[in-house]
Amino acid sequence: MGAETKSRKPARGPMRLKLHERRRFWGQAGFTLLTNANLGGFFRGKIYQGGLKQVCVPGLNCYSCPGALGSCPLGSWQSLVLDPLVKIPYYVIGFLLGFGLIFGRLICGRLCPFGWFQELLYKIPLPKLKLSRSGKLDRLLRNVKFVLLSFLVLIFPVLAWQELVKSPLFCQYVCPAGTVSGGWPLLLAGADPGLRLMLGWVFSWKTALTILIILLSMIIFRPFCSYVCPLGAWYGLCNKFSLYQLNFTPSACVDCGLCERECPMDIEVRKNLNSVECIRCGRCKAVCPTAALNSNWSGKRHENI
Amino acid sequence: MCAKPKQKNEITGGIAGNKPLRRRILQIGLGALALTALVLGIVFDQHTAVLRKAIYVCLECIGLG
Structure with a gap:
């Protein structure tokens, strides 16, 4: 908390x-x-x-x-x-x-x-x-x-x-x-x-x-x-289980939609986190005003509801 | 005694169960596989095979083959 x-x-x-x-x-x-x-x-x-x-x-x-x-x-x-x-x-x-x-x-x-x-x-x-x-x-x-x-x-x-x-x-x-x-x-x-x-x-x-x-x-x-x-297709398949994972904390989300607007790959970030199409440019994470989107290197995914 | 129904994760659409454990097992397994493959590659001298291929202009790679 x-x-x-x-x-x-x-x-x-x-x-x-x-x-x-x-x-x-x-x-x-x-x-x-x-x-x-x-x-x-x-x-x-x-x-x-x-x-x-x-x-x-x-x-x-x-x-x-x-x-x-x-x-x-x-x-x-x-x-x-x-x-x-x-x-x-x-x-x-x-x-x-x-x-x-x-x-x-x-x-x-x-x-x-x-x-x-x-x-x-x-x-x-x-x-x-x-x-x-x-x-x-x-x-x-x-x-x-x-x-x-x-x-x-x-x-x-x-x-x-x-x-x-x-x-x-x-x-x-x-x-x-x-x-x-x-x-x-x-x-x-x-x-x-x-x-x-x-x-x-x-x-x-x-x-x-x-x-x-x-x-x-x-x-x-x-x-x-x-x-x-x-090569991108291969790495994309690895997005699901790689050690680097994007995380989303819905309780911190203010629903501003900035992450999805900024995503250059046009991914519905909050619905499809770690999508195979995500190139992990990190724009969504950087633009998020409340840090509801973040990442870790432990390979663990936190999707708290 | 009926088992407690598994909760569906609203965000990912997946079943929230022992998914993290499965992912961890997959990561460890693939990590071991990657390391083994790399070591085998070095043992079989495949790094020099990569070098052998790469030190000449790969005509096919640049559309000249």
Whole structure:
């Protein structure tokens, strides 16, 4: 009871939200720089080949990016599954399960470089579109990432279809992070003239898809994360049981609705806490004037009625 | 003696029973699984396999394959 009274602070949500968003921005920027610190690679057109590449980074960060110090877990998973010498990529399973278990989609909201890239694009002052208001279409599109996770990442490569599937399908045909941070910089640097000779319909398709996602990111909040990203889909599934949990104390709620208004993923925060769609950006928590929404790292969920 | 009906949580729509315990067991189980997988991966030298894949420009990854 005492703690509850203590948590009732005067309404200063918007100010706290501004501070929170600034901190989140610099956190995302710092992590992007940290995992892509081989800046000279962009000018030389060469990728980093040191030992750090043995380690998977938690976000979507193409290992063909000239700046990347670590490896993309999704790319590593697909490459190792298709490798006849490996078959069961325990190492990547351990990473994905571990990160998912501890953070859930906190990685999407606070660390992922490609998520940050989309957020930067969303800051461009253009009229914004919220697809979820149209209902059915949004619900349908949100399932696409689970379909991609199931088929392109799990079922096709894992089952005995290795004769048919010889390349990482998601990376090859879908992933715009690879095009933005790998394909384009390497081609622009022009260090390897052989790369230009290999341009074909796959590259044209991926460039078109990437441009579409870039344009959509200017008017829709993180469209790739909401509808396409299989890594986000995996972490989203982990939201339900991760150690980081959002909590809601209804007795402290003044029903101002600020949390739901501020949610960029358009989630009914109070009804669907720790939703698979929640990227855990923490805006709802920061804007809450009474701290009815809070979080903990113990993996316990408090849903007091 | 009939059992006390389980209360439905108004917020989550779930049954308020021993859900926290089940979640904790799941967390411990998955944590152990993650650690085991990671250790197995290192024992089987899969970290160097990741490196092997990642030190060359993955042409497929950038749409050139």
